Each structure stands twice: as C-alpha cells, then as structure tokens.
Amino acid sequence: MKSLSFSSIFICLIFSCGPREKVSKEVFEEVNKNMEVKRLLEVDILDEAMIWGDSISIEEQNNLIANLQKAIEDGGLENAISYCNVNASKIVEEGLNNPEINIRRVSTKNRNPSNKPDEDEAPILDAYAYNVENNLQTDPSIQKIEDGEVYLYTKAIIFPGGICQNCHGDPTSEVSLGVQEVLKEKYPADRALGFKKGDLRGMWSIRIPKKEVVKRL
Ligand code: HEC
Structure with missing residues (x-):
C-alpha cells in the first residue's frame, strides 16, 4: 500500500510538473516582457x-x-490685496484650461486658511522646510497618490523679497500700515507676514491625473 501511494505521487509529479514547468516558463517570460x-x-x-x-x-x-x-x-497695494483676495486662487485654477488638473499654493504660514496643506501635502512641505533650514537643495518632486492614479507635483516657493515684501515682509519696516489694516480686515488669522528673502514661503501643489499625462505621450 505504502509503495503504491508513493509511486502514484511520483507519477503524478512527473506528469504534472513537466508541462506546468513549460507553461510557467512561457508565462514568466511574457510577464517579464510586459x-x-x-x-x-x-x-x-x-x-x-x-x-x-x-x-x-x-x-x-x-x-x-x-x-x-x-x-x-491700477490702484496701489491696497487694491492689489482685494484683487488677490478674489482672484489669486481663480487665476491659479483657471490659468490651465484643464479642469482635471488641480493646482494650488499651500503654506503652513498661510494668509488664507484655505491654503493650508492637506494630509498629502503636509509631509512634503515639511521636507522642503527642513531642506531650506539646512541649506539643502529643494528640487521639485512627484509623488503618486490615490492608488497611483494621480501624480502630486510639488515645488517649493522660496520667498524672493522684492515686490512680495510689500504684503509679506517685515511689518515694522516693509509692509505699510495701510496695507496691514486691509490685511487685518480681510484675513483676521493672517500668518503670512515677516518673510525674509530665502525663506520658504510655501509650495506649488499640482495634482495631475495619470490618464491626463498619458494623453500627452
Ligand atoms: C498686494 C499684496 C500682495 C503681494 C504684493 C503679494 N502677495 Fe502673496 N498673497 C496676498 C494675499 C491677499 C494672499 C491671499 C490670497 C487668497 O486669499 O487666496 C496671498 C497669498 C499668497 C500665497 C498663498 C499662501 C497663503 O499665504 O495663503 C503665497 C504662496 C504667496 N502669496 C506668495 C507671494 C509671493 C511669492 C509674492 C511675490 C511674487 C506675493 N505673494 C506678493 C497678497 C500679496
């Protein structure tokens, strides 16, 4: 009895392993090619x-x-604040003419609370902050999100000084009292003052569906 069952297993192995090995090799090569x-x-x-x-x-x-x-x-800095208030996100959103792409500027020191980073963006922004503080490079990056269906492109916004200082610079010397007044009125929780040239101001956050990228290739 014992030897019979052994030999049947043996036969079984010869017959079943032989062809299966051949198939699996083909499949393996096919998968590899793909x-x-x-x-x-x-x-x-x-x-x-x-x-x-x-x-x-x-x-x-x-x-x-x-x-x-x-x-x-057209109307001085105070006018430009109202303009930014109404239009900044709109310009950013509509500039592209592609409703599938979501584009925003986010910052932990934000003026508009709706520009706070979300949970996908926060760790990337933290990494840029770390790099800027430690004088490391801050190259743009791409992360896959939503099960790989969406690419999240991000790029650090380094504060350039210049024109930007008028509304984001040192409140004691660079931002006029008039501007500060309008800012306080429109943005009571404003955290976007006191930036110096070279600081991390925030980052561009652009969500591009993979299928939109594929269309371009
Ligand atoms: C006339 C004033 C003014 C000037 C000049 C200005 N900003 Fe702003 N900035 C604003 C206002 C107002 C907002 C909030 C817009 C909103 O409500 O979405 C803002 C928002 C931002 C944000 C989005 C994050 C946040 O804080 O809410 C970034 C980033 C930013 N500004 C960077 C810059 C840079 C860089 C420059 C120079 C190129 C600049 N700003 C010049 C008024 C200004």
Whole structure:
C-alpha cells in the first residue's frame, strides 16, 4: 500500500510538473516582457508629469506676478490685496484650461486658511522646510497618490523679497500700515507676514491625473 501511494505521487509529479514547468516558463517570460514595457512607460509618464508640472508652475507664477503688478499699477497695494483676495486662487485654477488638473499654493504660514496643506501635502512641505533650514537643495518632486492614479507635483516657493515684501515682509519696516489694516480686515488669522528673502514661503501643489499625462505621450 505504502509503495503504491508513493509511486502514484511520483507519477503524478512527473506528469504534472513537466508541462506546468513549460507553461510557467512561457508565462514568466511574457510577464517579464510586459513588466519591462510597463516599467519603461511608468518612467516615461513620470518624466512627462515632472516636465508638465514644471511648466505649469512657471506659467502660473508668471501669470500671478503679471496680474499682481497690473493690480498695483491700477490702484496701489491696497487694491492689489482685494484683487488677490478674489482672484489669486481663480487665476491659479483657471490659468490651465484643464479642469482635471488641480493646482494650488499651500503654506503652513498661510494668509488664507484655505491654503493650508492637506494630509498629502503636509509631509512634503515639511521636507522642503527642513531642506531650506539646512541649506539643502529643494528640487521639485512627484509623488503618486490615490492608488497611483494621480501624480502630486510639488515645488517649493522660496520667498524672493522684492515686490512680495510689500504684503509679506517685515511689518515694522516693509509692509505699510495701510496695507496691514486691509490685511487685518480681510484675513483676521493672517500668518503670512515677516518673510525674509530665502525663506520658504510655501509650495506649488499640482495634482495631475495619470490618464491626463498619458494623453500627452
Ligand atoms: C498686494 C499684496 C500682495 C503681494 C504684493 C503679494 N502677495 Fe502673496 N498673497 C496676498 C494675499 C491677499 C494672499 C491671499 C490670497 C487668497 O486669499 O487666496 C496671498 C497669498 C499668497 C500665497 C498663498 C499662501 C497663503 O499665504 O495663503 C503665497 C504662496 C504667496 N502669496 C506668495 C507671494 C509671493 C511669492 C509674492 C511675490 C511674487 C506675493 N505673494 C506678493 C497678497 C500679496
């Protein structure tokens, strides 16, 4: 009895393992081939998302500055505050003409509380803050979120001084009392004063669905 069951297992192994091994080799090669293709695509998609994120953030930054300058010329800084209040997020949102892409500027020292980083953004912003404090590089980054379906492009906004000081600089010497008054009225919880050139002001946060990136390739 014993030897019979042994031999039947043995026979079973010969017959079942032989063909299965062949199949699994083919499957293995097939999977491997697909993986290579997939890996390549994944890299290409990520590269493209990075290029796109870079160009969106540059374009939007230029767009904002141009609009800000115009608002200041038209009616001075106080007017520009009202303008930012109503339009900053709108310019940022609509500049793209692609409703699938969500773009915002976030900061822990925010003026508008709705620009507070969310749970995906907060750790990245912390990392930029750490890098700036320690004089390390702050290159833009891409993270996969929402099960890999969305790419989150982020880029640190380093405070450049200049025109920005008028509304975000030192309240004792750079921001006029008139401007401070309007700011207090519109933003009672304002935390966006006292920035110095080189400080981390916040970051661009651009959510790009993977399918939108794939369309561009
Ligand atoms: C005329 C005043 C004014 C000037 C000049 C100005 N800002 Fe602002 N900034 C504002 C206002 C007002 C808001 C809040 C906008 C809103 O309600 O979303 C703001 C918001 C921001 C935010 C979003 C985060 C937050 O604090 O809510 C960033 C980032 C920012 N500004 C950076 C800059 C930079 C960089 C410059 C120079 C290029 C600049 N600002 C120049 C008034 C100004």
